[in-house]
Amino acid sequence: MKKKGGNLKRVKRQNRSLIKEMIYKNRLITRTEIAERLSLTLPTVTTTVNQMLEEGILVEKPISDWNGELGRRPVALDFNEKQMYFVGVELKPFDTAICIIDLTGAVIVQEKFEVASAVYSEMKQMLLQQIEETIRISKVNRQAIKGIGIGLSGLIQHEIGYIYRNIHSDWQENYLGKEIMEEIGIRTVIENNVRVRAVATELKGGIDQQKEIPENFAYFFVSAGIACSLVIKDSVYTGYQAGAGELGHTVIIPDGPICKVCGNRGCLDAVAGERVILEEYQKILLARTGKKEPDITIKDVIQDFRNHDRQTRELLYLRVKYLAIALANIINYVSPQTVYVDGYIFQEDELRRRILEETRFNLYGKEKTEILFVPYDSFGGAKAAAFFAVKHIFIQ
Ligand SMILES: [Zn+2]
Missing domain, CATH: 3.30.420.40 (ATPase, nucleotide binding domain)
Incomplete structure (x- = not known):
């Protein structure tokens, strides 16, 4: 009997988490919609929701564009923003x-x-x-x-x-x-x-609440290093010892430059990360002006790219080519519904076009994976x- 009570408590807690998550992902959702989408009974949803209303976590808001003619105007649920x-x-x-x-x-x-x-x-x-x-x-x-x-x-x-x-x-x-x-x-x-x-x-x-987020997607991130996290059936894959997603340390050029992070040669970080882009750009500047420029950032590189500097363009084209190989490998291997690509250099339309073209070139068959660019935000x-x-x- 004791065990059964414990299970009931756990089920209640699980339901509460599921309901919270459902409201978090779909603001202004009604009790009926929650019950339908989670396959829970309406009384179960109502009891949990009422509890959260009493605690002040949730608030009820009228549905403004409701045009039903019969019955009571339904109310939707949202979180009380000032609560925490x-x-x-x-x-x-x-x-x-x-x-x-x-x-x-x-x-x-x-x-x-x-x-x-x-x-x-x-x-x-x-x-x-x-x-x-x-x-x-x-x-x-x-x-x-x-x-x-x-x-x-x-x-x-x-x-x-x-x-x-x-x-x-x-x-x-x-x-x-x-x-x-x-x-x-x-x-x-x-x-x-x-x-x-x-x-x-x-x-x-x-993210825009109206957007549907696929249950399988990859998040491809390019910064000083490169990584790609996978979400499989709405949960992030962490792997053994939290090592999943370290795409940056897969070798892309055998006998390439030594990676300062993992110590191997020619891994993606060492040939296409922002750190190596900055190092290569320093060399271009040194040859051009004869002096070192220690405070260069990726913004300066992109600025020079916009000014149509040939060497800077070639520098970035080559890095995008390596990134496209890695991205195509991910798509070929995992076949996610969507890949979100996030990186400062992809504010540039031309670099976006390039990575899309080169990725498609490396794909096996006609993968329908959608590639979306995340607007750059330093926060x-x-x-x-x-x-x-x-x-x-x-x-x-
Ligand atoms: Zn490495």
Whole structure:
């Protein structure tokens, strides 16, 4: 009997999570629609929804474009945006981005800070101060902040908040999630920076609510490094020891340049990541002007590309060619319904056209996979990390 009671409790909790997720992905949904889409009975949905209304998490809103003539005007459900807030952080290669979102996903504040130290203890102290500073600027009541999500590159075991592998060797084998949570007193989750983007997409975080998100998709991310996360049947594939998605460390040119991250030769990061693009661009500048330009960013490279500099164009065309091979390999191997491509260089129409053409050229058969470009947002990873916190702290 005891066991049965335990099961009932678990089922109730699972239903509550499912209902929360359904409302999160489909704002202004009615109780009847939730029941139909989740194959739950209307009384089950109503009991759980009423509980959440009492707790102040949900609010009822009239459906404005309802044109039914008979019966009562139905009311739809939405989250009460002022009920709780989530912090999102992305530790990026050239700076740290932090934002705070409300329960509807609207951004309250977003701030940029200097790049994190390669020394773990210093990085942690900086991060604590930067999070406190962002909370202060937002003027949000600290008690209402229910979670912090942190996105960073490398192999991250999010269930235990553990950094397993990272480009900064000193960060490795540390429980960053737990340590931040203990110091700041707010639940904290950490995850790979590309996987948080995939989770945020799956949750329709910051995405037009009308859009349907396919249940199988890939998120192809190009930054200093390259990674590709897979969502299979609405859940992110993490693989053994959190290693799934590290496309950047698959070899694309045997005996190519040494990768500074994994130490192998000719992997995708080492031939097509932003880091190598910047290094190659420095060489072009050095030959052109005779002096080193230490503060060059990817923005400068794209600017030169727009100015029709021949060498810069060839530099980027070659990198896009490698990226297209990798992207085609993913499509050939996994056959996702959609691939979301996210990277600063793909703000350029011409580079978008190129990667589409070259990818299609490398495809086997007539794959119908849709390739969509994510509009570039330097806070995209921080926002995604906040949605990751929503998913793992609020919804589940
Ligand atoms: Zn590598």
